[in-house]
Amino acid sequence: MTATSRTKRITGMWVALIVATLVSWTLGQSDWLGSTRRTSIAILIIAFLKIRYVILDFMELREAPLIMRMVAEAWVLIVCATIIAFYAF
Amino acid sequence: MQNLIDDIQETRETTATKKQTHIPGEAGIWVMIFGDMLVFSFMFVAFMYYRRADVVLFEQSRAHLNQHFGLVNTFFMLTSSWFVAMAISAARANRVKMTVAFFRLALACGVGFSVVKITEYAQKINAGIVLNTNDFYMYYYVFTGIHFMHVLIGMSVLAFMAHYAAKGDFSPLKVSHFESGASFWHVVDLLWIALFALLYLLQ
Numbered sequence: 001m002t003a004t005s006r007t008k009r010i011t012g013m014w015v016a017l018i019v020a021t022l023v024s025w026t027l028g029q030s031d032w033l034g035s036t037r038r039t040s041i042a043i044l045i046i047a048f049l050k051i052r053y054v055i056l057d058f059m060e061l062r063e064a065p066l067i068m069r070m071v072a073e074a075w076v077l078i079v080c081a082t083i084i085a086f087y088a089f
Numbered sequence: 090m091q092n093l094i095d096d097i098q099e100t101r102e103t104t105a106t107k108k109q110t111h112i113p114g115e116a117g118i119w120v121m122i123f124g125d126m127l128v129f130s131f132m133f134v135a136f137m138y139y140r141r142a143d144v145v146l147f148e149q150s151r152a153h154l155n156q157h158f159g160l161v162n163t164f165f166m167l168t169s170s171w172f173v174a175m176a177i178s179a180a181r182a183n184r185v186k187m188t189v190a191f192f193r194l195a196l197a198c199g200v201g202f203s204v205v206k207i208t209e210y211a212q213k214i215n216a217g218i219v220l221n222t223n224d225f226y227m228y229y230y231v232f233t234g235i236h237f238m239h240v241l242i243g244m245s246v247l248a249f250m251a252h253y254a255a256k257g258d259f260s261p262l263k264v265s266h267f268e269s270g271a272s273f274w275h276v277v278d279l280l281w282i283a284l285f286a287l288l289y290l291l292q
Contacts, residue, residue: 003178003181003182006178007175007178010171010174010175010178011171011175013171014167014168014170014171017167017171018164018167021160021163021164021167024286024290025156025160025290028156028290028292036292039292040290040291040292043286043290043291044286044291046286047282047283047285047286047290048283050279050282051279051282051283054170054275054278054279054282055275055279057174058170058171058173058174058275058278059113059272059275059276060111060113063110063111064110064111064112064113065110065112066110068112068119071123072123075123075126075127075130078130079130079133079134079283082130082134082137083133083134083137083287086134086137086138086140086141087137087140087141087291
């Protein structure tokens with residue numbers, strides 16, 4: 001990836017992360033999803049998606065050896081699923 | 090015109106390096122990073138386990154947190170992480186002054202985060218809410234405290250990197266050192282994203 005395209009990608013990602021933060025904040029303050037339970041699950045999913053993209057784009061595991069990326073992706077998925085399971089059941 | 094040149098360059102690079110991978114920083118730093126993430130994941134799960142045992146208490150206590158502090162600190166963390174990523178791009182392009190400036194901006198966000206965190210702790214302590222107030226606050230102080238130590242270590246790393254960058258002479262090894270420090274700072278950011286959701290937002 002060239003310097004220019006990397007800069008564009010990480011800047012776009014920063015904007016997306018800020019927007020995602022505002023979305024989860026607004027969800028928490030409103031009743032858009034109809035229930036606290038749905039709102040909280042949405043907030044958790046948004047948080048772990050943000051974490052995934054920090055790992056892929058800021059930490060550049062997108063370009064790392066596949067095994068490293070897989071370990072990180074598995075961590076995000078397992079931790080997110082476990083937290084939601086404890087929350088919901 | 091410059092864009093066109095960049096595009097052509099990029100096409101060439103992607104064709105030439107399609108199968109090439111790159112580990113940012115030294116491999117050793119990744120052992121530490123994954124270890125740290127593993128420890129925090131156990132902490133998150135422990136929090137959810139004990140939360141389930143007393144949802145009412147956890148929810149009442151959470152409602153007493155000042156969520157605006159958490160929100161502002163999330164902006165500080167995301168922005169400093171972005172500055173650090175920009176510093177790495179600048180370092181790879183051999184732009185010394187820009188690299189130093191981005192590391193300093195990231196450090197400034199770390200200072201902002203610390204000021205907010207200390208203000209938040211001070212308000213809680215003044216209101217008589219301390220570590221042993223209840224289970225929720227025990228987790229709140231321990232988790233944010235361990236995270237805050239990461240922030241302080243990360244800020245020293247950022248200060249060092251700004252100083253180290255100012256000397257110029259960016260060899261591939263030096264850029265790799267920057268990448269190691271940057272990767273650590275990104276972990277501090279991503280752990281905060283999880284803590285903000287778990288402690289402040291989860292209802």
